[in-house]
Amino acid sequence: MASLRRVPIAHFANGMEAALHIHEIVGTAGDGPTVGISAAIHGDEQTGPQIVLEFARQLDPAKLKGRLLLLPVANPLSFEARTRHNPVDDLNLNRMFPGARGGWFSEQLAAAISREFLEKIDVFFDIHAGGHQPTVDYIYIRNAENLSRAFGSKLLYRAKPGVSGTMYEGTAAAVTDKRAVPSVVIELGGGLVDQAPYVARGVAGLNNMLRELKTLDGAPAKPPEQIVMSGIQIIRPTQGGFIEIAHPPLGERVADDALLGRIVSPYTFETLEEIRNPVKGGWMVLSHLTRNLVQPGDYLFMVGHE
Numbered sequence: 664m665a666s667l668r669r670v671p672i673a674h675f676a677n678g679m680e681a682a683l684h685i686h687e688i689v690g691t692a693g694d695g696p697t698v699g700i701s702a703a704i705h706g707d708e709q710t711g712p713q714i715v716l717e718f719a720r721q722l723d724p725a726k727l728k729g730r731l732l733l734l735p736v737a738n739p740l741s742f743e744a745r746t747r748h749n750p751v752d753d754l755n756l757n758r759m760f761p762g763a764r765g766g767w768f769s770e771q772l773a774a775a776i777s778r779e780f781l782e783k784i785d786v787f788f789d790i791h792a793g794g795h796q797p798t799v800d801y802i803y804i805r806n807a808e809n810l811s812r813a814f815g816s817k818l819l820y821r822a823k824p825g826v827s828g829t830m831y832e833g834t835a836a837a838v839t840d841k842r843a844v845p846s847v848v849i850e851l852g853g854g855l856v857d858q859a860p861y862v863a864r865g866v867a868g869l870n871n872m873l874r875e876l877k878t879l880d881g882a883p884a885k886p887p888e889q890i891v892m893s894g895i896q897i898i899r900p901t902q903g904g905f906i907e908i909a910h911p912p913l914g915e916r917v918a919d920d921a922l923l924g925r926i927v928s929p930y931t932f933e934t935l936e937e938i939r940n941p942v943k944g945g946w947m948v949l950s951h952l953t954r955n956l957v958q959p960g961d962y963l964f965m966v967g968h969e
């Protein structure tokens with residue numbers, strides 16, 4: 664049985680109303696936990712909503728125990744604008760949890776998501792992507808390593824609390840962590856490349872995590888050989904221009920000091936900056952798969968290490 668709940672949030676100055684759309688799917692194969700799946704907390708990460716859409720289309724409630732709550736677009740205004748931050752207040756929704764009813768709009772949105780979604784679930788899968796231009800491919804290990812592994816990605820990241828670049832404060836998963844709800848944060852896809860392979864992997868990964876939880880029929884597939892990273896370094900350019908890539912593909916090892924890419928001026932054709940790998944024994948977890956135009960400070964590469 665599937666139903667859709669529309670939760671009104673607020674009217675905007677243009678008269679339109681923001682609302683959350685939460686799908687409830689009740690399995691008929693028996694009792695079980697309520698699993699919450701969310702996507703597009705960052706609006707420029709448009710792969711997650713596609714994964715949730717395809718997952719819901721393919722799901723057979725007769726094979727499901729317990730209940731699913733799906734929040735395919737957690738941040739509708741950012742999603743529409745295709746921006747990481749909310750256009751109303753320019754805040755990052757995934758730093759605003761648990762939110763505040765009388766706070767900035769993003770805090771009000773976070774409070775509604777906490778109340779209507781995060782506080783009603785027993786297991787949490789939150790889907791992120793690389794955004795407009797970069798493509799990303801790793802899974803966080805938070806408090807449910809078996810579930811993180813069951814998603815099936817090769818690279819996993821055991822985040823540590825409190826340190827910048829690792830486990831951030833104010834995320835949706837920080838709310839579920841506090842309630843000891845098993846939580847998995849997925850980073851998959853994005854960029855100006857065909858998303859179909861990432862969508863297919865996302866759907867397979869969600870199904871396999873549900874099998875690992877024993878709420879979906881069938882034995883879970885064994886994951887591939889996996890690497891657990893203990894740190895990830897974000898590499899941002901200091902110059903703007905075209906990024907021309909010169910490094911191994913996403914998900915592969917990166918040699919120490921390897922040339923990762925060049926920032927090239929579209930105006931003078933000069934190389935403005937050469938980007939080298941600063942990480943010893945690194946793995947490429949975020950990269951650009953096309954010749955994109957970037958600004959100083961953009962997400963250029965993320966290199967993880969064991």
Ligand SMILES: [Zn+2]
Nearest residue numbers: 705708791792
């Ligand atoms: Zn994100």
